[in-house]
Amino acid sequence: MRFTIRSKLLISFLSVAFFVAAVNITAYIYNDKLNHSFDNLIDQRVAVLNKATEIQYLAVQQTNSLRGYLLTQDPEFMEELRTSNTAMTGLIGEVEDLIVRPEGKESFQELANNDASFVRSSEELLANLEKNHDKAAALAYFKTTTLPLGEQLGPLSQKFVKYQQQLLEEDRTKNASMVDFVNTLTAILTVITFLLTLLIGLLLSHRITSNLFKITSVITGFNHDSKTSSNIPHIEVRSQDEIGDIARSFNEMAITLNKYSILEQEQRWLETNVADMATRFQGVNNLESLAQLFITAITPLVDASYGVFYLKDGTGRRHQLNRLASYAYQHSAIGVDFFRNGEGLVGQAALESRTILLTNVPDNYIQITSGLGKASPASLLIMPVQFEGQVIAVMELASFGTFTPIQQSLLQQVSTHLGSVLSSLQGRMQVEQLLAESQVLTEELQTQSEELRGINEKLEEQNKNSEQKTKELEKTKTQLEEKARQLSLSSQYKSEFLANMSHELRTPLNSLLILSNILATNTEGNLNDHQVKYAHTIHQSGNDLLQLINDILDLAKVEAGKIDLVHGKVCLHEISEFAEQQFLPVAHQKGLSFKTVVDADLPQSLYTDEQRLMQIIKNLLSNAFKFTERGEVKLHIHYAQSGSRAKGSIGFSIIDTGIGIPREKQELIFQAFQQADGTTNRKYGGTGLGLSISINMAQLLGGTIHVTSVPGKGSVFTLTLPSEEASESVGGPSIVQQESAAAVAELMEPERARGPESDDAGLDDAVWIGKKVLIVDDDMRNIYATTIALESKQVEVLFAENGLSCLKVLKEHPDVDLILMDIMLPEMDGYETMRTLRQMPGFGDLPIIALTAKAMKDDKDKCLEAGASDYMSKPVKLEQLFARIHSWLSR
Template identity: 35%
Template sequence: MLNRLKIGTKIGVSFALSLATLTTIGLISYQSTNELIETSRKESHTYQVLSQLEDLNLQLTNAETGQRGYIITGEQRYLEPYNAAIQVLNQKVREIQRLTADNPNQQNRLDILQPLLTERMAVMKEVVELRQSQGLEASQKAVLTDQGKQLMDNIQKIIQAMKNEENALLKQRSEKAQAAARQTLASIVYSIPLFSLLLALIGFTLTRHISVPLKQVSDLAEKMADGDLSVSLPDSDRQDEIGVLTRTFNQMIVNLRNTTQTNEEQNWLKSNLAEFTQMLQGQRNLESACRLILSNLAPLVGASQGVFYVMDSINDQPVLKLLSGYAYKERKNLANQFRLGEGLVGQSALEKQRILLTEVPNDYIHISSGLGEAPPLNIIVLPILFEGQVNAVIELASFGSFSELHLIFLEQLSENLGVFLNNIASQLQTQQLLEESVALTEELQTQQEELQQSNQRLEEQAHELEESQFLVKQSNEELQQLNEELEEKAELLEVQNREVARKNQEVERARRSLEEKAEQLALSSKYKSEFLANMSHELRTPLNSLLILARLLADNSLNNLTDKQVEYSRTIYSAGTDLLELINDILDLAKIESGTMSLDIEQITLADLETSLEQTFRQVAHNKEISFTIERDEKLPPTIYNDSKRLQQVLKNLLANAFKFTEQGGVKLQIFQVDNSTIAFAVSDTGIGIPAEKQKIIFEAFQQADGTTSRKYGGTGLGLSISRELAQLLGGRIELLSQPAQGSTFTLYLPRQQEKNSPNITTPSLEPSTSIRTTSTIKEVSLVENRPTTVDISPSVKVLPNLPHDIPDDREIIQPGDRILLIIEDDDKFARILLDMARQQGFKTIVALQSKQGLALAEQFKPNAIMLDIHMPEMDGWTVLDRLKHKPDTRHIPVHILSVDERQQRGLQLGAITYLQKPVSPEALTQVLTEIKGFIERQVKNLLIVEDDPVQAQSIIELIGNGDVQSTAVGTGAEALSILRSHHFDCMVLDLGLPDMSGFALIEQIKLEPRLLKLPIIVYTGKELSRQEETQLRGLAETIIIKNVRSPERLLDETALFLHRVQANLPTPKRQMLEQLHQTDPVLANRKILIVDDDLRNIFALTSFLESYQMQVLFAENGRDGIEKLQTNPEINIVLMDIMMPEMDGYETTRAIRQQQQFRSLPIIALTAKAMPGDKEKCIEAGASDYITKPVDTEQLLSLLRVWLYR
């Protein structure tokens, strides 16, 4: 019967029955509860009356006690209880009267009590007043009358009678309350089980008829959600909703099975078609593309063999040629090409329709493997069409049947393959046409040039013909006269010819003699240059060891030398540096004479030049106790355009000479403008002066005014000679004005802007003045006559070809609080674009066109951000980035890389904040500049810590925390992904051991998020990593730190790098931690380096230096030993290769190393003392990765090692 009722009806009947039962029980419980509450209220009322009676009695007692104390002592403090009782007695009586208003007996007793209380209070008041007015004796007499005691006894009797009646009422009401409680308890005890039984019965009935069937449907739905579509519900004849739901659900399962199968087939089709499309992108070779198609298509459709025919033409007839095969074995009786209609392949191409063979005969074809062979069951021949034309045909053989899905896939794939094959054909045709077009263009250009030359010759011949006709007419008239004169001159001409022949022979002999002398001069110059270069090597090699070891001793990193020994070491280092300067002077002179000195033309800021010279010579002047002043004319432009290094070399030489020869007075440098195109630098001193006869020779090499062995002043005599030659290269001249005992003035005249593109430079005269005049003011110096002359510098000056013109930037107008952006970019056009865009974003912008200039500007201006190009001419961007990130003053500056290289991960690992690959769109540049501005304005950086150990996470927060970092810690990978998607973080510290997923999986999911691609990730883990795991992490994370004793310092250092924190702003303990850590470089520590050098002093010096950075050093004394060392120690990470070695030099050794496959990518840094032009190119051509000269600049060596070891 219940199966025919609706679910709502069943639930309604059950609910109505339950409600009726519950209402009956509720009414009974309500009545019992009300009775119990009323009884309890009355009982509580009785307790209140008893409490008030007790309180009334207590107040009377207090009043009597206070009265007696006062009578006995006379002290007012004893009246306080009395006065308090007097105030509340009437109030208590009224309260009792209110509470007993429903009891007539108690009201009657109160009527009797009130007069007694009034009388008793009056008696007590009278006694108190007697004590106050007449004293103790009078009050005692009043007390002894016994009137008060009688009143008190009557009051106590009435109060006790009232208590007795209330206690009787209390007993009666308590018994009644207990009876009501028992009745209420009984009604609850019996009604609850009865109601529970009824509910259980109703619930059982509903569960059996509703819940159980619904549970079956729910279980079935869960299985369907898990993908199991094979389930179904048993048929039911129920007429209620359950029956309808069961039948509907079964029908839905059937429909869902059909829909799922259709969707899976469509997804399979789309995904595989997309995979083939993606796979074929970028393919340019037809044969490799066909092989790739077959190798992926055959397994996908279950084929065991396949061939690919491509349409070609023979004698203008279309032919399908075999191009590629899959598991195909060529047979003699089978053709490799088919014409249209020939065989199944040709027939399919002719009909442009698919051909499917089923139940192939056993002797038709066999598919073979190493274990045996068998005939296929089905063969399909599929034409590849594009715009109705056959491009190719694919034939596949399978042991099984091709499903309908496979056939649909093949049809759709053939359309895509048709487009792909047509694209390849078009590209090949386009390439061929382009090559033909280029050839035709070149041929046409050649023909045009030849035609033009022919036309020009014809025009010249026509003109000459016209002139000849005129001359012929004229000459005919004079011919007769000339013939006569010719006869006379013929004899004279014969005599002259003999004389000319004799002189020609003399000229030829002189020419040959000059050529021989020129060859001897060139050979002599060559020998001299080679000698100086070799001497440079021989001098620099021991000097390299001396400088490195002296620097190590002077640093005293082990603190095991006395102060005197450290001073000696510094003296050795200083003397070695002076010796190096002397060697460089000799080389400079050799380069100038051999015409190999190059100029590096750039913008020179006169204020910076003045500051540099001031810092260099201020201490010299202080030590000699003489004055030193620099005066710069206000009319001067802020900048000039010349070679900054060579200009400073000249001025330092002049100033050094001035200080050397001046014992009293002072030295002055004056910078002023001679005219609109010339600037002068006048160095004046009050020294010994130069005699007139010596003023010429001091400019010659190795010459001095006093050249005797007992001379007072030392020196080589090269300074002024080099200065004069450099002045000429710079487009200027040096003039001298001097008198003995009155001082000297050397004036350097330079053009305001050195020309680059013209081989001839107009400059003031290069000849030094021989005038001898005493000059005391700048006005007299400026009156020297300018004698312009043209100087050909083409054979000696190699101006760098791509140096851009001056780019005016904002360095002169920077104010405190400005946002400063430094652009290091050698492309002047692109630098101008960046400059303009940065100014639009509100930046004050500085441009450096060279790497070293960029490093100097970064240290000088401390910009808020840097945009850096990688491919720079003198020092690449990787080295610049390394230098910036290893100096405390610039380490925090965010660097944004712009490069054509696809090496984003490496840039981020080295500490760059972003990496853009050229060419860059204006939108991308605008976005980067906006990000820079946002990064600068955001003072607090956000750090995410993913660590499942709360103690570890808290310790990391305390280690890194400061006012400039906001740290957030999460314990699972899911939490990390969630917070990364909803918040911005500048860096993440990750432990690999997470409870819900591995650290590898978390990093891979993060890298799938476009917004999180640039997030720096620091792996901080205690897990021992395998080589494969470490390699995998190197490609995903920026830094890997294994937890050990020194790991907290490294973690603090790496987070400071990627959060761009200013080290100077850190607390002192943390700053000291970083300073101690930087004494050992983690990039260099435990790396193995091979030094190949024939000089043991160099090996010892470099080994001592590199081992202080915990590097493992191996060495070899020649190239052959170096190769053997590499072969026996293939784990070597980098090589320092000396160039000049016996037996096998560095060039030959490097080439031999590069010929071995395993060392093709091994970093090799060439190390040479030869500093002549072309050395670096020879090293790179031989296979060196980079190049450094002796004596080794240790900072540059460390940067090169870090850059190449990062790779």
């Protein structure tokens, strides 16, 4: 059983993670329960105290309003009295609902009864005054009956407030004791987890280092002996993990290098003998000597025992090959002295301009004789000698063995050089013959001279043509290089354009999403329902625009080949669960049936890129739900072929009962910005990018997407990928990267925080109060939107529009708690600003969150290297921004 280092580490880390998770979950459960109960209690106590305070105020206002009306008869006092009475009655009812303890209800009932008595007395007083118009009697009744009741409301409410404050202090004491208990328990569990982690690490390191020592000892020993030995030793390690893989790979490399050493020796032998044969031809003045010298040298060099050299004769007997020289040749009835073109194997080799190799030579074909006996050869090689594409000679060799590939390569290279020497020598001999004849025939000398001049002119013309063609080839090469440079530059411009467009679109979109989210939340409650709905619509439209930007950049990224595939094991049931979580709410909303089916005979997992696979399935399911108005949508995961399971493929079929696609449109829908027809786009919406992105990603994963559809009945889109077994037969886990000249922005998903993230609802509001945050951005819209969001948390906000201004603000306000740093800034960009800031005393540990809308590849690493503490790409979600800032402010 293969137990890899990755598996060992994974099991160890999972064990450690289990203990750590157990500790954290235990602490979290206790703290959550404690905080939840304490928060509810505090909220109830604070609400009671606040309302009791309002009761104190209203008690005074009731008395003063009644007194004012009796003295001045002003209707405004009457209106204030009625308002105060109504508010007091409502507050008393609300407080009574909040009180839980019986003793609290008893103390509060006295206050409520007193207020009821005051209201009845004041109403009776006002009724008598309106009936009798006796102001003096009314004032007397007010002083003796109504006023004492009103004056008692204040002390009673004060007594109730003190009692509630006492209850609040008791609850705080209980909560503090519970916190101490949880902290003690967490410390004990942490110590236990540390000891277990140390023990697991020691055991794992011992198992790994023992095998590594075996490998290093073999390699070290070979390094010491490498000067005296060219044979690389083997490593004996039998562990079934990556160390075993290294040992096996080293052994395979040793075999390959040993073979390469043999090939290198053969190559040196070939180069040496080719050069030696070339030097042998120098100084030879006639064809017979050259042919004899060549056949005498080459025959034993290639381990042959018999050789004949035939030269093409062009002096009146065209297409005839005459024997010119031989090695170990014997006159017999079998051999002949010449061949015509196409006659025998020698003539056939010259006619077809090809080498003929025979490995099963008949016994009566030829006999190789020596002083001790004679025997038939085992192989025969007939090779033409050419010059400028024309056969001028043929050599025939016979051997008791077989002609090896390196020997045949030697013969081929030597024959090429020999053809040039033969042609040159033939020309020189022709010239000498002409000169000799010119001494006898003077008239023929002029004719021959003209012919020679014509030949020279042809040669010069050929040389000129050759030079012209060379120049044309150089020009064509230069043009191709220029085209390649322009193509690379165009790809670079396209990448920069997409990145700049991303920045220009995302920068205003960032402020739009933040402000619309603040309005839609309606924290202050000053917007009506229609205005909140408008804000939600603006926020949703901004998110739709962001998705469109992401789709366009994603498509460009795929077309440029700039996709990083991270392969790993993906559980098929997790794919099914992902689909149900994502689309069951959609199915319920549209009144459709949605189910997922995973065949039982499938493997548990698939080896592929999980993120890209999920994106393809999400796109296909989104299309199915968009174009299906009734019926059902189904995801079926199955074997795509019925043959061998080990070599089959796994299919992901998305089946719907939607509108369907005509056959002539089924290829069109996979093109970018294309749908089945214009009415589809008008009725159902969409950009037509999803299927184009999906089919490109499927091809990168080694798969395909097929569609079958019947208009009016539905469609089936099937994504087919290689199965896990087929993938693992090629190799283990790896990261596949496709590079190109284009560097497209990585804008698929928002960056995740390096620190812990949580919901805004779970953040401690006390962390924000009094903190000072500096926003560095050249876009006032972003500054305005972010400032409004942070000021809602009672944070003091400073801002700077460039790097130089940022440094100036920090000198004036060294107590800044956190910086939100934009990257693309005028004068001094964000990178240079952060590097300069980190060198300033006192700012080495200041939290800096880099925010940028131009999120190019490796920008996150560049920001962190420049000094950023964290990184987020625009447009940011307000909840994520709050969580990220809260995480850093809490440290």
